[in-house]
Amino acid sequence: MKKVILGQIDWGSFRLPRYLYLVLILVIGTLVARMVVYSPSQLIIISVGILIIFICLMRTWTALLLLLYLAPFYGFVRWTIGISPVQAMWKEAMVVLLTLGWAIHRFVFKKEKLASTPLNLPLSLFLGLAIIQLFRASNILQGLLGLRMLATYIPIYFIVANMTVSKKQIRSVIFILMIIGVVTASYGLWQASVGLEGLRSRGLAQIGSNLATMGYLRIFSTFAGPEYLGLFMVLMIILGVALWMSGLSRPRKRILLIAMAVMFAALVLTLVRLEWFMLGMGLVLLTTLVKKKKPFGLLLAGIIAALIIFPPYVQERATMTFGPMDVSFQDRMTTYFGWNIPNLLNNPLGVGLGGTSGRFVYERITGQETSSALIGGGGTESGYFNVALEMGIPGLILYLWLFIIIIRYGLRTFRTLSDPFLKYLAAGITTFVILIFFCQMFGPLMQTFPAGDLYFWFFVALLLKLKQIEKEEDSVSALKLVT
16 A cells, blocks of 8 residues: 655555645645636746645655745745735745644654754743743734744754754755855846846836945845845855865865855845945854864955955945945934833833834734834844844843854864864854854844744754764764675
């Protein structure tokens, strides 16, 4: 009897082949979609969504990879093709399906316990406090939107931390993400070549935020805005540099260097100065951590290239920083000292979830204006103040505790690993976590999809598994030598 695996559960009573179930679900889904919408593009989107749901129920790892690989194209689908607010939550729905399938399989059918990791306790406390603050929100929908922005991708950590992951699988994931990075960066460079008016004439200038500055286009590629593209480029370049030092062959190093150069050019043309700073700081941190000068040499080469190759407005954008013409810096100072600090002093226990960024999302989705007890209405320009004002000082302490644990564990893991690939991967992930830790003061980076939330928790889970992966690889190698 042929068995079908649904959510990794053996349902032996089903006799049809898997592909027939897939066809059946697609046919039913298409019929249902026709009763709801009539646009061909909408039908395609819904059919793809049904296919993804089916894969989530069939294979947890495959569905997780789909989520990782589709994430960079979410902004393009949302803003260019056009999807409804409900359809825009496909990624959150995937996380819910993945989590439920994994939890039922592990805890109900296999009756296994949660794997012990250093983050189990602080994450549980943080999520517990978030639930309490959910009920202190102005209204439940606004609170749920705040929870969505704060904790949607934390389950990805628990899923990956409790799965068996091999070194080969990690290599494959990073390799494909690098390809996606080059593809999205190349599309961003094409955007720079046609300019803002060229994009508008093609109907491709619709994004979520910050399309232009100083009269120049800020490229955004397939993302919801230049900040989203920029942070993804930072993550990919940091990981690329780390792997570049891990003992790759010379041809592979050359290919990787070209890929990083393309992504660096895209990062520069986003005109997002915080992420420029993050990359420079990241290369310095990586140089210090691995005690090699190659990352610092790449940083110098990048600075020289920015001065010589890129248009003059790039240098103008960089040199105006902190000067009298830097309006954004002055606005941030007003926000931090005129709004955030007084708000925190007046609300040390927080105002409930959705009180900051979630409030603006709620107004955009519902079209309803809301009132806020916070000075400035809840705009903070800071990830830490978002957490502090919504979850209070106790929530901020738990949040900082999470980062400290991850960074300490990452540094210790880097020092103890011997496998070059895993060792330098640990260095790259730890460097990115440190960057988020320091730079969150200046922006809500953990709300920057996908690098700041989805990829962050995925790679943190891998970081905490690298020792185990190395031991398993050594055991396999030893067994092969014996046989």
